Amino acid sequence: MIELRTFPGLFVGRRTVLQADEAPRDSEGPAYACGACRQELVRADRTFFNDVVVKCRCGEFNQL
Numbered sequence: 612m613i614e615l616r617t618f619p620g621l622f623v624g625r626r627t628v629l630q631a632d633e634a635p636r637d638s639e640g641p642a643y644a645c646g647a648c649r650q651e652l653v654r655a656d657r658t659f660f661n662d663v664v665v666k667c668r669c670g671e672f673n674q675l
Contacts, residue, residue, distance in 0.1 A: 615665070615673035617646040623672065626664045634665050647671040 631645075634653040643653045643660075645667040652665050652673060660675035667673060 612642045612644045612649075612651065614644050614649065615646045615652065615675060617671045617673055620666075620672050623664050626662055626674070628664050628666055628672070631665060631667050635659070643673075643675070645669060645671055645673055 631652050634655070636651075636654045638654045638656065640654055640656040640659070642651050643655070644651050648667060648669040648671070650667060650669070652667060653659065657675065665673045
């Protein structure tokens with residue numbers, strides 16, 4: 612499992628914020644986990660994170 616990098620929500624910028632419940636998990640890609648609580652958030656190809664920030668259920672914003 613690959614841990615994502617957390618950052619303050621003020622710096623989301625132009626990326627789309629995706630809630631953890633909306634993130635794809637049925638893909639064949641690697642598993643990515645929240646950098647704070649280490650809960651699995653996404654199973655997707657690395658290119659998924661080009662324009663997306665995933666907000667975990669613990670409240671942290673995560674990006675690759």
